[in-house]
Every structure is written in structure tokens, then in C-alpha cells.
Amino acid sequence: MHDHDRVLILDFGSQYTQLIARRIREERVYCEIHPPTRDVEWVREWGASGIILSGGPSSVYDEGVPTLDPAILELGVPILGICYGMQLVAHLGGAKVERGKREYGRAGLRVVEASGLFDGFDPAEESQIWCSHGDHVDTPPPGFRVLASTSSLPVAAFGNEDLGIYGVQFHPEVAHSVRGEEVLSNFLFSICHCSPSWTAGAFIDESVARIRAQVGDEAAVICGLSGGVDSSVAATLVHRAVGDRLTCIFVDNGLLRKGEREGVERTFRKHMGIRLVVVDAADRFLDALEGVEDPEQKRKAIGGVFIDVFNQTAIDEGTGATFLVQGTLYPDVIESVSAGGPSVTIKTHHNVGGLPDDMPFDLVEPLRELFKDEVRQVGRELGLPEEFIGRHPFPGPGLGIRVLGEVHRERLDTLREADAIYLEEIREAGLYDEIWQAFAVLLPVRSVGVMGDARTYDHVVALRAVTSRDGMTADWYPMPHEVLSRISTRIINEVDGVNRVAYDISSKPPATIEWE
Numbered sequence: 346m347h348d349h350d351r352v353l354i355l356d357f358g359s360q361y362t363q364l365i366a367r368r369i370r371e372e373r374v375y376c377e378i379h380p381p382t383r384d385v386e387w388v389r390e391w392g393a394s395g396i397i398l399s400g401g402p403s404s405v406y407d408e409g410v411p412t413l414d415p416a417i418l419e420l421g422v423p424i425l426g427i428c429y430g431m432q433l434v435a436h437l438g439g440a441k442v443e444r445g446k447r448e449y450g451r452a453g454l455r456v457v458e459a460s461g462l463f464d465g466f467d468p469a470e471e472s473q474i475w476c477s478h479g480d481h482v483d484t485p486p487p488g489f490r491v492l493a494s495t496s497s498l499p500v501a502a503f504g505n506e507d508l509g510i511y512g513v514q515f516h517p518e519v520a521h522s523v524r525g526e527e528v529l530s531n532f533l534f535s536i537c538h539c540s541p542s543w544t545a546g547a548f549i550d551e552s553v554a555r556i557r558a559q560v561g562d563e564a565a566v567i568c569g570l571s572g573g574v575d576s577s578v579a580a581t582l583v584h585r586a587v588g589d590r591l592t593c594i595f596v597d598n599g600l601l602r603k604g605e606r607e608g609v610e611r612t613f614r615k616h617m618g619i620r621l622v623v624v625d626a627a628d629r630f631l632d633a634l635e636g637v638e639d640p641e642q643k644r645k646a647i648g649g650v651f652i653d654v655f656n657q658t659a660i661d662e663g664t665g666a667t668f669l670v671q672g673t674l675y676p677d678v679i680e681s682v683s684a685g686g687p688s689v690t691i692k693t694h695h696n697v698g699g700l701p702d703d704m705p706f707d708l709v710e711p712l713r714e715l716f717k718d719e720v721r722q723v724g725r726e727l728g729l730p731e732e733f734i735g736r737h738p739f740p741g742p743g744l745g746i747r748v749l750g751e752v753h754r755e756r757l758d759t760l761r762e763a764d765a766i767y768l769e770e771i772r773e774a775g776l777y778d779e780i781w782q783a784f785a786v787l788l789p790v791r792s793v794g795v796m797g798d799a800r801t802y803d804h805v806v807a808l809r810a811v812t813s814r815d816g817m818t819a820d821w822y823p824m825p826h827e828v829l830s831r832i833s834t835r836i837i838n839e840v841d842g843v844n845r846v847a848y849d850i851s852s853k854p855p856a857t858i859e860w861e
């Protein structure tokens with residue numbers, strides 16, 4: 346049995362699946378996202394208080410589309426199907442899913458009565474919802490009744506209260522569905538009878554217990570420690586679970602920022618009380634990157650060397666470790682791999698898709714289901730110093746994916762200097778905490794300039810600064826002009842080989858935060 350009610354989200358490939366998870370956790374209910382291939386036995390074992398079926402790009406009549414073990418509908422666990430999830434419930438329940446009436450964006454929802462899923466709504470009033478579908482249902486399956494409609498959709502929501510199974514054609518999880526949160530909270534609390542008990546403190550207790558169960562009483566554990574918030578939180582949790590059987594390994598991969606190695610070592614030794622080994626492996630990484638230009642190849646090469654170095658260090662240090670802890674987060678996972686489901690690979694995060702198949706360790710990833718801001722909350726609860734928690738994220742492949750194209754030592758040095766100036770000025774201007782992540786990128790092009798009456802033909806540095814909540818979506822930060830101007834002047838004057846600075850004004854999507 347679990348201490349907390351838990352909701353299972355089956356992911357049919359919607360862009361919004363992670364938003365569903367967020368919304369549920371914001372209601373302080375624990376949830377996890379899993380591929381729709383989970384069968385009824387697995388689901389029973391998992392112990393869901395409620396199940397949400399996400400939307401997705403498929404159509405129920407197409408070939409090879411993801412479906413649901415129909416026995417799950419008979420478990421007696423409440424179910425809410427959203428968009429494709431609703432269409433699947435309709436299809437499996439014997440209703441017809443109609444094709445070809447496309448509806449994207451806003452619509453007005455009118456509920457039949459103010460109860461159950463729509464408790465607190467007013468049948469006399471319309472509320473704005475957000476839609477994104479091409480298929481729809483005109484008549485609910487036998488045993489189900491219409492709960493809401495819009496001017497163009499006769500069935501915007503249906504339900505069978507006896508079975509506790511519901512479907513909504515719109516997306517209650519997006520902010521533009523103005524009362525969507527209420528729909529989700531009605532589902533969680535009135536229908537699934539969850540209690541809102543999932544807090545950062547509860548997460549800590551549970552994950553310490555889970556780590557103990559996974560690692561056992563004997564095994565030794567190493568942790569890849571970067572000094573970033575994710576691995577610091579992961580290391581602290583594991584340390585609570587296994588004590589001195591944990592050794593942290595900080596790898597200087599030659600792709601770190603200026604002063605980073607010294608800074609991380611100092612802060613960690615000062616605050617953490619965990620054994621730390623620092624390994625200088627710059628040559629190995631740079632050798633592996635020689636001649637490699639493609640971003641995915643670079644990421645995979647770096648991921649592979651990380652594991653080799655962890656392995657060699659575990660042996661050299663005589664740890665006998667059989668477990669490797671990583672601070673992998675949910676966004677690392679979702680962007681790297683199709684979660685057994687239908688979403689696509691955006692980029693291979695070094696700690697997920699970049700791992701070799703024949704890894705000599707079992708992975709311990711206590712944060713695999715969380716988003717960055719949730720990890721920060723856990724870190725605060727664990728009492729980690731603000732120096733770790735407030736740090737901008739820094740990717741494991743580091744400057745290796747910020748020197749675009751082939752990575753050379755002198756290019757790394759150039760970027761290191763430019764990046765240090767950029768961050769120094771941002772701190773100086775008091776903007777560091779307002780920005781989610783800021784960094785410089787060295788472009789693989791050169792441009793013409795004039796310095797001291799002489800012609801230059803040098804490199805271009807692009808500056809990126811974004812605001813974000815969880816790294817899944819981001820917007821460019823409107824950096825004050827006088828700060829930009831100071832940064833640009835300093836970089837061009839102080840960094841050899843750079844004669845031009847550009848500011849990146851792309852949001853995510855359609856761009857990503859990193860350039861590679």
C-alpha cells in the first residue's frame with residue numbers, strides 16, 4: 346500500500362501530458378505518467394486512485410494507433426479521458442467516433458447540471474474552454490450521458506456516474522480553459538476521493554524508503570555530481586538512504602564553465618558532508634569529440650564517456666559500486682525518449698538516451714518524475730544552501746553543445762571567457778535570479794569587423810537568456826538595453842577572436858533552450 350493517493354496518467358502522446366501531471370501535483374496529489382501499453386495487471390499492482398487518459402495525435406480508426414487494455418475500464422477505478430482519451434473510451438464502449446469536424450482554440454462550454462465533474466459550474470453560463478481535435482463524438486456510448494456541450498459539439502463531456510468513467514473533448518489542463526482546474530479538482534476529490542497530501546516532505550520520506558528498498562543493505566553507490574540542483578538533491582536523498590555507502594563523483598569533462606570545478610568542489614565540501622571524488626577527464630571527452638559535428642552524435646559520445654569515467658573511477662576508488670545515481674528529471678526523459686509511447690525524440694539528454702546499452706550499473710534516479718521547480722522545492726525542504734538551489738541549470742554536455750559544430754580546445758576557451766563576462770554582468774545588474782537560464786553560444790561562422798582601423802574576420806557569440814517555470818516551455822528574456830550594451834562591449838573588447846555579439850530572441854517552442 347502507498348501512503349498517498351496516486352493518479353496514473355496514461356500518455357497517448359499529447360503535447361499537454363506533462364501539464365496534466367503538473368496540475369495534479371499542484372492539487373497536492375501524487376501522479377506518474379506511463380505509456381498506454383500498461384496492462385490491467387500492472388495497473389492494479391500500481392494502485393491508482395484514478396486514471397487519466399491523455400490526448401494524442403492519433404485517430405481511433407487509424408492503423409497501429411495506441412489503445413488501452415479494455416479490462417482497465419472494468420477495474421472500478423475512476424477514469425477521465427481527455428480528447429483522444431475520451432474518443433478511446435467512446436470507441437471501446439461501442440460509440441461511434443465521428444471524423445472531420447476540426448476545432449482548434451477557444452469554445453464556450455455549457456454544462457447540463459452543476460454536479461460531479463462540473464460541481465460548482467452554472468448551467469446558465471458559458472465558460473471558455475480550449476480545444477484541439479479533428480474527431481468528436483455525437484452520441485455517448487450506452488450507459489453514458491451527456492454532461493456538457495458547446496455550440497458546435499453536442500457532446501463536449503460525457504460520463505457514467507455508476508462506473509466513474511468520464512470523457513471531455515476539451516483540454517482542462519491548459520490555462521486557456523479558464524475553469525479547467527476545477528474540472529480536474531472535481532475529478533480528483535469528488536470522484537476519485539483523493540486526499541491532497543502529496544508535499545515535498547512526503548516526497549522525501551517516500552523516496553528515501555524507495556531508494557533503501559532498491560539498493561538494499563549492502564551495495565555501494567556512486568553518484569554523478571555536477572554541482573547542479575538536480576544531482577545535489579539526488580545525492581542528498583541517497584545519502585539519507587544509504588549513508589556512507591555513497592561516493593559522489595564530479596567529472597571535469599573539459600566542458601565546464603570558467604571556475605566551475607573549483608567552485609563546485611568548494612561549495613560541496615563546505616556544506617554536504619558526503620565523500621567526493623573529483624576526476625580530471627578532459628582529454629577523454631575532447632578525444633571522443635574530435636571530428637564530431639552532429640549534435641546528437643556529440644551528445645551520445647559525451648554520455649558514453651561519462652559512464653566509462655564513472656565506471657573506471659568506481660574501480661580505482663575501490664568502491665565496488667553497483668548502483669549509479671543520476672539527477673535525471675522528467676523533462677530529460679520526455680525529450681530524449683518516446684516514453685514507450687507516441688511522442689518524438691527532440692534531443693538526447695546525455696544522462697538518458699546517451700547511455701550505452703551495456704552499462705555496468707543499475708540506475709537510481711529518484712527525481713525521474715519531477716519537474717525542475719518541484720526539485721527546487723524538495724531541495725529547500727532538505728535544507729540545501731541557496732547556492733545550489735538557485736543555480737541556473739547547466740547541461741551535462743556543457744560547453745560541448747554550446748560550441749556549435751566541432752569542439753576544439755581554443756574554441757572552448759573563447760566561449761568560456763565570453764560566458765564568464767555575460768554571467769558576471771547579469772549578476773552585477775541584479776538579474777540572475779529573474780532569469781531561468783543564461784549562457785553564451787559560440788557560432789561556427791565568422792564575420793567581418795573593423796577594430797583599430799584594421800579588418801577582422803572573427804567569431805560570433807550569441808547570448809541566450811530565458812524565463813521558464815520548468816524548462817518545458819520558455820520565453821526569451823527582455824534584457825535591458827544598457828546591460829546588453831555593456832556585455833557586448835566587454836566581450837568584443839576582452840575576448841580574443843570575437844568581433845560580434847547577437848542576442849537570441851526565440852521562444853521554446855519552436856526553438857529549444859540550448860542550440861544543439
Ligand SMILES: Nc1ncnc2c1ncn2[C@@H]1O[C@H](COP(=O)(O)OP(=O)(O)OP(=O)(O)O)[C@@H](O)[C@H]1O
Binds near residue numbers: 740
Ligand atoms: N560534470 C559532471 N560530473 C558528474 N556527473 C554529472 C556531470 N554533469 C552532469 N552529471 C550527471 O548528469 C545528471 C543530469 O545533469 P543535469 O544538468 O540535468 O542536472 P544537474 O546538473 O544535477 O542540475 P542542473 O539541471 O541544475 O544543472 C546530473 O544530475 C548528474 O548526475
Ligand SMILES: O=c1[nH]c(=O)c2[nH+]cn([C@@H]3O[C@H](COP(=O)(O)O)[C@@H](O)[C@H]3O)c2[nH]1
Binds near residue numbers: 692860
Ligand atoms: O543534463 C542535461 N543533459 C543534456 O544533455 C541536456 N540537454 C539540455 N539540457 C537542459 O535541459 C533544459 C531544456 O533544454 P532544451 O530546451 O535545450 O531541450 C535546459 O535547461 C538545458 O540546459 C540538458 N541537461
Ligand SMILES: NC(=O)CC[C@H](N)C(=O)O
Binds near residue numbers: 359399404427481
Ligand atoms: N488532441 C487530441 O487528443 C486529438 C485527438 C484526435 N487526434 C483528434 O484530432 O480528434
Ligand SMILES: [Mg+2]
Binds near residue numbers: 571738739740741
Ligand atoms: Mg547540470
